[in-house]
Amino acid sequence: MPELPEVEIIKIFLAQNIVGLRIKSVEILNEKSFIGDFALLTDKKIISVGRRAKVLRIGFESLELLIHLKMSGQIVFKRHEIRDTRKHSFIGGHPTLDMFGELPNKSTRVIINLSDDSTLFFNDQRKFGWMKLLDHESGVMGHEFFGKMGPEPLGDGFSLEVFKKNLLRRKKTPVKVALLDQEVVAGIGNIYACETCFLAGVDPRKKVLDLHDKELQKLYEGIIESLKNGIKYGGSSKTHFANPEGKKGLFLDYAFVYGREKLPCKNCGSLIQKIKLGGRGTFYCSQCQVD
DNA sequence: TGCCCCCTGCAG
DNA sequence: CTGCAGGGGGCA
Numbered sequence: 001m002p003e004l005p006e007v008e009i010i011k012i013f014l015a016q017n018i019v020g021l022r023i024k025s026v027e028i029l030n031e032k033s034f035i036g037d038f039a040l041l042t043d044k045k046i047i048s049v050g051r052r053a054k055v056l057r058i059g060f061e062s063l064e065l066l067i068h069l070k071m072s073g074q075i076v077f078k079r080h081e082i083r084d085t086r087k088h089s090f091i092g093g094h095p096t097l098d099m100f101g102e103l104p105n106k107s108t109r110v111i112i113n114l115s116d117d118s119t120l121f122f123n124d125q126r127k128f129g130w131m132k133l134l135d136h137e138s139g140v141m142g143h144e145f146f147g148k149m150g151p152e153p154l155g156d157g158f159s160l161e162v163f164k165k166n167l168l169r170r171k172k173t174p175v176k177v178a179l180l181d182q183e184v185v186a187g188i189g190n191i192y193a194c195e196t197c198f199l200a201g202v203d204p205r206k207k208v209l210d211l212h213d214k215e216l217q218k219l220y221e222g223i224i225e226s227l228k229n230g231i232k233y234g235g236s237s238k239t240h241f242a243n244p245e246g247k248k249g250l251f252l253d254y255a256f257v258y259g260r261e262k263l264p265c266k267n268c269g270s271l272i273q274k275i276k277l278g279g280r281g282t283f284y285c286s287q288c289q290v291d
Numbered sequence: 292t293g294c295c296c297c298c299t300g301c302a303g
Numbered sequence: 304c305t306g307c308a309g310g311g312g313g314c315a
Contacts, residue, residue: 003309032297054310070310072299107299126298128310173292182311189309236309239301258309279294281307 002069004153004187005230006241006249007054010075013244014058015049017077022046022115033109033124036133041065041112052146053186066132066145072107073122073129076100077244080117097246125240149186153223158185163220167208175211175219176204177278185223191236191251191258194283195226198256203289204282205275229254257283 002010022045026038040063048059056067056075067075078097097103103121104111110122110131122131134145150166151157163185170178178184179193188196197204199222202215211219235241235249238259242248252259256266261274265285275282 006309068310070297071308124298125300126308128297170292177292180310191309238309241309278292280310 002054002073002241003189003192003230003236004051004054004227005192005251006235007051007056007069007187008231009235009243009249011049011051011056013077014056014075017244018046018058018114018118018120019049020046021118024113024115026113027111028109029104029111030109030124030127033122033127033129034131034133036131038110038133040133040135052152053149053182054189055146062136064134066134067122068130068132069124070126070128070130072125072240074100074107074124074240074242075244076103076121076123076246078103078119078121080119099242099246099248120244148183150182150184151186153185153187153227158224160217160220163223164216167211167216167219171209172207174205174277175202175208176282177280178208179219179223180278180280187227188223190280190282191238191255192223192226192230194258195255196222197284197289198222199225201289203291204277204284257285259283 022043023041026041028034028038044060044063046058047061050057054068058065076097105123107123107125108121109124112120114120151162166184167178170181170184176193176197179188179196196219200215200218202219230236230251233249233251233254234247236251237248238252257272260272260283262271265272265288268285268287270285270287272283273286
């Protein structure tokens with residue numbers, strides 16, 4: 001589900017809502033969803049919430065909890081004053097937790113009870129996601145885990161030069177597949193890779209080696225623009241994604257190609273094509289995305 | 292660099 | 304029933 005924009009939206013929400021609270025208890029409903037000793041979290045105070053690539057980072061004084069939502073993960077925040085989400089649901093536009101049903105639900109894997117009686121649910125239908133608890137002593141925190149990852153595309157370290165250098169390590173790879181490589185740029189997933197190629201006017205099948213300098217420039221700008229738009233519209237809610245209070249994202253309404261197979265291109269009117277690249281569905285406009 | 296796999300559920 | 308889904312680790 002989540003790519004950089006969706007994880008960023010969750011991060012922003014959690015930063016405003018759980019920092020300063022303590023962990024009251026953790027319940028593991030699926031063993032493989034939590035790596036590490038969850039009991040260590042008891043009574044620990046949350047001091048920071050961050051993001052690196054598609055990974056959420058929740059910081060404690062001597063511990064860090066990493067969360068990767070993979071394809072179907074959700075973080076749901078249930079405020080303490082809401083006893084029964086179904087009876088207290090709003091009508092019309094307000095975010096509600098209704099989309100999650102009763103909580104915990106069938107796909108809830110971990111429950112984190114917080115000191116003010118609010119609750120975090122880690123839901124993950126496909127069980128690909130994980131929570132990992134790291135400690136300072138293990139030396140895993142920070143560089144070792146994230147060491148090989150490329151730059152944050154919305155951060156200061158992401159220059160055109162760095163982008164070109166990293167991308168060109170994948171010379172024979174189709175450009176859209178190379179954009180998915182987290183060592184090239186961190187945080188791009190299938191939706192934003194497709195959108196980036198469209199914004200750059202580049203055929204997603206084109207090998208990195210064959211890209212002109214102008215195309216590299218436009219890809220660089222396209223990455224930043226598509227990701228910023230993703231955040232601006234609250235993320236992509238194809239199936240699973242909603243922010244922690246149940247608000248869905250609207251980005252796919254504004255997407256140019258992703259999910260628009262056989263629909264007219266918003267730029268030229270010709271029909272959007274769907275192909276498979278690197279095993280992933282890939283959408284593009286054969287008129288707008290050519291040499 | 293390209294599969295297969297980890298899973299569950301939904302659409303065709 | 305088959306195939307597909309916002310990810311990515313491991314293996315040849």
